[in-house]
Amino acid sequence: MGEQKDRPGLNVTRRAALAGMAGAAGTILVRSVDGQDVQASSDRLWVPDDPTKVLGTWSSVYGERSPFENVLRLKTPTGTASWTPLQSLHGTITPAALHFERHHAGVPRIDPDRHRLIIHGMVERPMTFTLKELKRFPAVSRVCFVECSGNLYRDAPEDTTPQRLCGLTSQNEWTGVMLSTLLREVGVDPDASWLLAEGADAAVLTRSIPKYLWNEAMIVYAQNGEAVRPSNGYPIRLLNPGCEGNSSVKWLRRIEVGDAPFMTREETAKYTEPLRSGGARQFSLVMDARSVITYPSYPATVERGWIEIQGIAWSGRGRIARAEVSTDGGQSWQPARLQEPVLPKAHTRFRHLFNWDGKETVISSRAIDETGYVQPTREAFLEVRGAGAIPYHNNPITGWRLKAGGDVVYRVEEWA
Amino acid sequence: MRHDHRRRTAILLVATCASLAFVPAAADEAAAPKRFGFGRVATPEEIAAWDIDVPPDGSGLPAGSGSVAEGKPIYAAKCAVCHGRTGVEGPNDRLVARPGEGFPTGASPDSWTSRTIGNYWPYATTVFDYIRRSMPQNLPGSLQDDEVYALTAYLLFLNRIVPEDAVMNADTLMDIRMPAQGNFRTDDRLDYLEVH
Numbered sequence: 145m146g147e148q149k150d151r152p153g154l155n156v157t158r159r160a161a162l163a164g165m166a167g168a169a170g171t172i173l174v175r176s177v178d179g180q181d182v183q184a185s186s187d188r189l190w191v192p193d194d195p196t197k198v199l200g201t202w203s204s205v206y207g208e209r210s211p212f213e214n215v216l217r218l219k220t221p222t223g224t225a226s227w228t229p230l231q232s233l234h235g236t237i238t239p240a241a242l243h244f245e246r247h248h249a250g251v252p253r254i255d256p257d258r259h260r261l262i263i264h265g266m267v268e269r270p271m272t273f274t275l276k277e278l279k280r281f282p283a284v285s286r287v288c289f290v291e292c293s294g295n296l297y298r299d300a301p302e303d304t305t306p307q308r309l310c311g312l313t314s315q316n317e318w319t320g321v322m323l324s325t326l327l328r329e330v331g332v333d334p335d336a337s338w339l340l341a342e343g344a345d346a347a348v349l350t351r352s353i354p355k356y357l358w359n360e361a362m363i364v365y366a367q368n369g370e371a372v373r374p375s376n377g378y379p380i381r382l383l384n385p386g387c388e389g390n391s392s393v394k395w396l397r398r399i400e401v402g403d404a405p406f407m408t409r410e411e412t413a414k415y416t417e418p419l420r421s422g423g424a425r426q427f428s429l430v431m432d433a434r435s436v437i438t439y440p441s442y443p444a445t446v447e448r449g450w451i452e453i454q455g456i457a458w459s460g461r462g463r464i465a466r467a468e469v470s471t472d473g474g475q476s477w478q479p480a481r482l483q484e485p486v487l488p489k490a491h492t493r494f495r496h497l498f499n500w501d502g503k504e505t506v507i508s509s510r511a512i513d514e515t516g517y518v519q520p521t522r523e524a525f526l527e528v529r530g531a532g533a534i535p536y537h538n539n540p541i542t543g544w545r546l547k548a549g550g551d552v553v554y555r556v557e558e559w560a
Numbered sequence: 561m562r563h564d565h566r567r568r569t570a571i572l573l574v575a576t577c578a579s580l581a582f583v584p585a586a587a588d589e590a591a592a593p594k595r596f597g598f599g600r601v602a603t604p605e606e607i608a609a610w611d612i613d614v615p616p617d618g619s620g621l622p623a624g625s626g627s628v629a630e631g632k633p634i635y636a637a638k639c640a641v642c643h644g645r646t647g648v649e650g651p652n653d654r655l656v657a658r659p660g661e662g663f664p665t666g667a668s669p670d671s672w673t674s675r676t677i678g679n680y681w682p683y684a685t686t687v688f689d690y691i692r693r694s695m696p697q698n699l700p701g702s703l704q705d706d707e708v709y710a711l712t713a714y715l716l717f718l719n720r721i722v723p724e725d726a727v728m729n730a731d732t733l734m735d736i737r738m739p740a741q742g743n744f745r746t747d748d749r750l751d752y753l754e755v756h
Contacts, residue, residue, distance in 0.1 A: 249700060264607045272606060273599040280598045329595050340613055346700040348693040350613060398610050406615045409690035413681050416744060420666035424680075428747040432755070461750065520755035528755050530666025539755075 217242055218307055224248070225292075226375075227311030231438045236456065236483070236491045237287070238314035240368045245375040246292050246312065249346035252395055256371075256379040259344065261363070265401035268331030275365060275379050281321040281329075284362060286385065288489045289315045289458050291431050293388035293415055296538040302545075302553035306438050309542065309554065313434075313458070315491040318383050320364030327358065332401055340406045341382045344397040351391045352405040354427060357384050363396060386460030386489035387429040388537070390415055417537060420530030431460030433519050434539040435467055435494070435511035445550045448502035453480070456491045459513035463487065466512040467494035473506040474521070474541070480509070488514075500546065506555050508543030522557050531559060614689040618734045621688065625729035626710025628717040634707050635714050638696045647718050656718045663743045678719030682744055684736040688712045688728075709733075 189211050192198040215233075219226035226245045228238055245251075256275050264270035292312035300309050336355070343349040353361065362383040365372055372378045377394030384391045390410055405411070411427060418424045435457035440446045457467040463486050468477040480494035494509070510519040522540040529538075543555040614620040636645070643649075647656035657678030664671035664680065674680070677687060692708045694700055703711070713728040721736060722728075749756050 249694060249697060260606075262602050262607060262610060264602055264611070270602040270607055271599045272602040277598045281596060282592065329599070342610070342613070346694070346697075348612070348701070350693070400611065400613065402615070404615065404617070406613055407683050407686055408613070409681075409686050409694075412683065412686055412744070413675060413677075413690075418664045418666050418668065418671045422665050423663070423743045423745055425747055425749075426744040428749060430747075430750060432749065516753045518754060525755050530668075530671075532664070532668040532671045533666035534671050537749075 227307045228314045230306040230311050231441050236315050236493050238316055240373050243314040243316060243376055244312045248349055251375045252345040254344060254379060259379050261396060263326060263330045263399045266333035266336040267401050271330045278321055281325050283319055284322055285317055285319040287317045287487055288385040289313055289491050290389045290392060293536040296535050298535050298559045300554055302556055303442055304554040306436050306441050310436055316367050318364040319366035320362045323358055323361035323363055335403055336401045337403050338405050340400040341393040341396060342398040343393045343395040345395045349393060350408040351393055351410055360385050386431060388431060391429050417534050428537055432539045433459035433511040433513040433517050435509040435519060437507060437509050437544055440552045441544050442553050444552045446552060447550055448500050451498045451500050453496045453498050453507060455494055455509050457494055457511035458491045460489055461517055462514040464492040464511055465514045468510050469496040470508050471498050471505060474508055504548045506543045506545050508541050510541045612693055614685045616683045616685050618685055621730035622705045624705040624709055625727055626706045626713055627727045628713045628724050631710035631714025634711055655715055663740055677715055680740050682738055682741040684733055684738055
């Protein structure tokens with residue numbers, strides 16, 4: 145403990161925690177009980193030898209995690225995306241602060257009192273709603289995943305974590321009003337079949353939403369019980385459960401009801417998939433079934449003996465029916481235990497006990513959803529989509545190699 | 561057979577699941593009124609201020625026009641820094657197709673970087689819509705409609721879709737058929753139980 149031992153009553157501040165987790169020894173600021181920021185060594189976070197012998201800190205108005213906890217999102221150098229640390233999470237709910245981000249022109253700063261949602265087009269009454277008015281409608285909460293369609297690092301090397309491999313998926317409880325409630329309010333033309341959702345960010349991002357999604361769609365203002373985070377659409381976003389995240393337009397300000405797709409840049413030039421057989425697939429919104437083992441995975445190390453393999457499985461088509469685990473490189477598969485409740489279009493945690501004999505092997509998982517859809521192997525995927533296919537809606541089985549010494553690395557896949 | 565399609569079964573299953581789809585009850589439906597009366601009617605002015613989308617039927621195209629010649633200096637001043645001097649150098653998205661560069665397929669060596677306005681964008685109206693709503697990235701929404709028409713004309717010219725003397729406006733833009741149009745098909749994955 146060194147000299148810090150002589151400084152009882154110091155709270156480690158957020159800045160201190162950040163400095164501490166950077167791992168750099170040096171000087172950091174900590175806040176004393178009387179509110180003074182003082183310098184201390186960052187070699188390790190100070191703790192009393194016996195917490196029962198030192199008075200604790202009092203209540204706070206907004207909670208923070210333990211300074212010993214340093215799990216973070218991983219972000220791109222340009223800051224257009226950040227990945228959820230799947231390997232560090234438990235259960236199925238992603239902390240809002242760790243929900244993945246993807247945005248096309250930054251996170252806008254929006255005053256909730258000035259924000260409006262306009263619904264117009266093929267409706268009886270074009271209407272405008274404030275956030276306060278939206279909250280007067282009957283509310284609904286739903287737990288579901290949101291996943292970016294580009295959620296696979298294809299050319300991942302051995303030192304790849306689940307976060308970097310496929311951390312563009314997160315799960316929260318979302319609360320808001322059903323889109324159908326608002327569409328009834330404005331009186332949608334029965335001949336309407338598409339709507340345009342538009343965001344209030346600098347991209348003024350737009351997506352066309354087909355009618356078959358309208359029944360499940362929500363306009364949400366809350367995420368895990370508190371206001372939607374700015375990076376996830378504050379103050380309101382569209383939520384299309386089970387669909388590619390880009391369609392759940394954030395910072396929603398306008399809905400135009402029509403009878404044809406609007407052919408925005410996102411759904412023509414971007415979120416479409418050239419096929420091996422020629423042409424490109426468009427409006428491929430639903431996310432296919434997928435799974436990933438989150439433990440053990442890189443950079444974990446394991447010992448021979450019992451290992452509880454864990455992971456998550458999910459499908460935009462509905463509930464997960466089965467998650468299967470292979471511990472022999474995909475030669476045989478055993479059903480894993482699913483953590484209840486198994487919700488539709490939701491991350492479902494699976495666990496499987498494995499008595500490792502210490503010999504090198506590959507562990508992998510595959511998801512089967514309630515429609516009978518089976519998560520494909522990379523080979524089957526490539527045969528259909530093609531080696532040069534765009535990494536949108538790529539959901540192949542992936543695995544981790546348990547090396548004889550206990551190191552765990554990503555099983556590198558050959559994509560070309 | 562390369563894939564075990566089981567297509568008919570899949571359709572039945574998907575249909576069943578759709579009917580059982582989890583749709584949270586919004587309220588006691590019996591008690592819910594036809595309308596709650598929250599919010600207010602949007603004025604035509606409010607709608608017009610935000611209704612900037614231009615779908616393929618051209619319904620949102622504004623008055624004004626711009627030529628290839630007018631677009632060239634605007635491109636050099638406001639676009640080239642991200643998209644390159646001739647629209648191919650980057651660092652951001654390549655905008656211009658190479659001569660003869662066709663529609664990328666999943667068998668293309670790199671379909672990700674092969675998608676340009678000339679070989680991948682199916683509608684010229686989308687070029688106008690996107691430039692007007694989002695570009696340039698450092699000053700989004702700053703271009704006048706005439707400038708957007710001019711940039712659209714210039715980019716279509718660089719892609720060899722319009723001649724050098726072309727002028728784009730609400731009428732001429734609608735005459736353009738993009739090379740990529742017709743290459744897109746609506747998603748059919750849900751008809752299948754395997755990767756498709």
